[in-house]
Amino acid sequence: MLDLLPKAARLGALLKARGETVAVSESSSGGLVSAALLSVPGASAYFQGGAVIYTPRARAALLGITQAEMAGLRASSEPYARLLARTVRERFGTSWGMAETGAAGPSGNRYGDAAGHVCIAVSGPLERVVTIETGSADRIGNMRGFAAALLDLLAAAMREAGDGPAARS
Numbered sequence: 001m002l003d004l005l006p007k008a009a010r011l012g013a014l015l016k017a018r019g020e021t022v023a024v025s026e027s028s029s030g031g032l033v034s035a036a037l038l039s040v041p042g043a044s045a046y047f048q049g050g051a052v053i054y055t056p057r058a059r060a061a062l063l064g065i066t067q068a069e070m071a072g073l074r075a076s077s078e079p080y081a082r083l084l085a086r087t088v089r090e091r092f093g094t095s096w097g098m099a100e101t102g103a104a105g106p107s108g109n110r111y112g113d114a115a116g117h118v119c120i121a122v123s124g125p126l127e128r129v130v131t132i133e134t135g136s137a138d139r140i141g142n143m144r145g146f147a148a149a150l151l152d153l154l155a156a157a158m159r160e161a162g163d164g165p166a167a168r169s
Contacts, residue, residue, distance in 0.1 A: 001032060003144060007151040008036035014158060015046035015095075020124075022154070023092035024050035025063065025084040025099040027075070028118060032147035033098065048092045053084065053101075063087045076101050076113050078129045081121035089123045096124035096157075100150050105137040115139075118146045122154050125161040 015022060024034050034050035037043060051062040059065045065087055073080045081099050089097025102118030103109040109117070116134030121127065132149055134142055 001036060001144070004032060004036035004147055004151065005039055007148060007155070009040050011151060011155055011158075012037060012040035012043060012046060014155070016042065018095075018158070018163065020095035020158075021046050021048050021092075022096045022098060023048045023088045023094045025088040025097070026050065026052050026147075027054055027100060028102040028104040029100055029143050029147040029150070030054075030104075032143060033100070033150050036147065036151065048094050051088070063091060074111050076103060076109055076111050076117060076119060078119045078121070078131055081119035082123065082127065082129050085121040085123035085127070085129075094124075096122060096154060098122050098150055098154055100146050102132075102142075102146060104142040104146070105139040107137070116142050118142070118149070120146070120150045120153050122150075122157045124157065126157055128153055128157045128160075 026033055031052050037047050053059050081101050084099030085097040100118055100120045103113045103115050105115030108114045115137040119131050121129040134145055136142055
């Protein structure tokens with residue numbers, strides 16, 4: 001996790017400077033994104049909450065996503081990652097929602113995705129969704145890589161979105 005801390009510190013400083021907040025939905029990274037963001041002193045200024053959505057039961061209980069909303073979707077896909085990011089942003093009332101869903105390994109998932117497959121998404125003033133294939137069965141390496149990629153995706157989206165509300169006031 002130590003490799004995630006510098007990314008989280010930069011994001012935390014940026015979120016605070018812009019007066020923006022974030023909520024996180026994680027699956028195959030197992031909470032590493034939330035842990036990294038919370039490791040920054042003063043995280044309560046920007047981190048509103050997060051959940052590890054590892055099962056359909058967790059998805060329903062923690063995010064309130066219904067079977068009707070899941071119609072035509074499957075986990076570990078870009079549309080599903082987007083739904084998670086939007087939902088966590090809306091439920092927590094944050095500037096940004098972040099989500100990842102994938103197969104950390106050592107084997108693939110029941111949908112036919114190989115180990116190292118992940119879909120990551122951010123939702124806020126703009127949305128971005130990316131699929132990554134590491135080609136690795138290293139569960140811990142993939143978990144860290146997925147978390148790093150999601151932190152990087154939020155940083156890129158924030159840069160692309162421009163100045164936040166704090167900078168405009």
